[in-house]
Amino acid sequence: MLRHIKGKKFLPLIILIGLAVLAGGTNVFSDALQNQVVEVFRKYLEQLVPMSANIFAGLLILSLMYVLYDPLTVGVDRALAATSASNRGKVFVARSLRLAYWVGAVLIGVSFIAPGFFSKIALGVGLLGAALTLALQGLANDLIAGVMLSFSPKVQVGDDIELVGLSVKGKVSDIGYVMTVIQGSGERFSVPNREIWSRAVRTSLPKSSIIRP
Incomplete structure (x- = not known):
C-alpha cells in the first residue's frame, strides 16, 4: 500500500520531466514523434x-x-x-x-x-x-381530447362529476394535457382525457344533476 502511494506522488514529477525534455528539444524522443504530437x-x-x-x-x-x-x-x-x-x-x-x-x-x-x-x-x-x-396512438388521443375539454363546457375545474359507466365520482381538480384529476371521497382518480371526452358525464348541481353527453 505504501509503495503504491509513493509511486503516485512521483507521477506528476515524471510528467513534468517528460514535458521539459520535449520542450528542451533533446533527442530522447525522435523528431518524427515530436512532430506527430505537435500536429x-x-x-x-x-x-x-x-x-x-x-x-x-x-x-x-x-x-x-x-x-x-x-x-x-x-x-x-x-x-x-x-x-x-x-x-x-x-x-x-x-x-x-x-x-x-x-x-x-x-x-x-x-x-x-x-x-x-x-x-x-x-x-x-x-x-x-x-x-x-x-x-403512442392513445397518448395522441388524450392530447386531442385535452384540447377539446379545455374549450368545451362539458367538464370544468371545480365541478362535481360522475363518469357514466365508470365507478369514478368526485370533484375535478385539474385538467391536464393527457389526464384529468378527480378528487373523490378519500381517493383520487387520474382519468385519461379520451375517457372523459367519449363518455357521458353526470354533473351535480346544488339542487339537481344534469348529464352532459
Whole structure:
C-alpha cells in the first residue's frame, strides 16, 4: 500500500520531466514523434476554437431566453386576464405557451452549439416519429381530447362529476394535457382525457344533476 502511494506522488514529477525534455528539444524522443504530437495538438486546437465559439453563442442565447422568460410570462398572464376566456382555457394556453417557449429556446441553443445536429438526425427523427405515432396512438388521443375539454363546457375545474359507466365520482381538480384529476371521497382518480371526452358525464348541481353527453 505504501509503495503504491509513493509511486503516485512521483507521477506528476515524471510528467513534468517528460514535458521539459520535449520542450528542451533533446533527442530522447525522435523528431518524427515530436512532430506527430505537435500536429495532433494543433488539429485539436483548430477544432476546439470554433466549437468553443459555438458553445459560447448557444449558452448566451439560452441565458437571454432565461432572462426574458419572466417579463414575457407576466405579459402573457396580463393579456389572458384581459380576455373573456374561461380560467381553464387561460391555464391551458399559458401552459402551452411556456412549453413552446422552452422547447424553442433549447432548439435554438442546440442549433448554435451543434450546427449540423438537426441535419444529421432528421432521418432518425422521421423514423422515430413514425414509430411513436403507432406506439403512442392513445397518448395522441388524450392530447386531442385535452384540447377539446379545455374549450368545451362539458367538464370544468371545480365541478362535481360522475363518469357514466365508470365507478369514478368526485370533484375535478385539474385538467391536464393527457389526464384529468378527480378528487373523490378519500381517493383520487387520474382519468385519461379520451375517457372523459367519449363518455357521458353526470354533473351535480346544488339542487339537481344534469348529464352532459
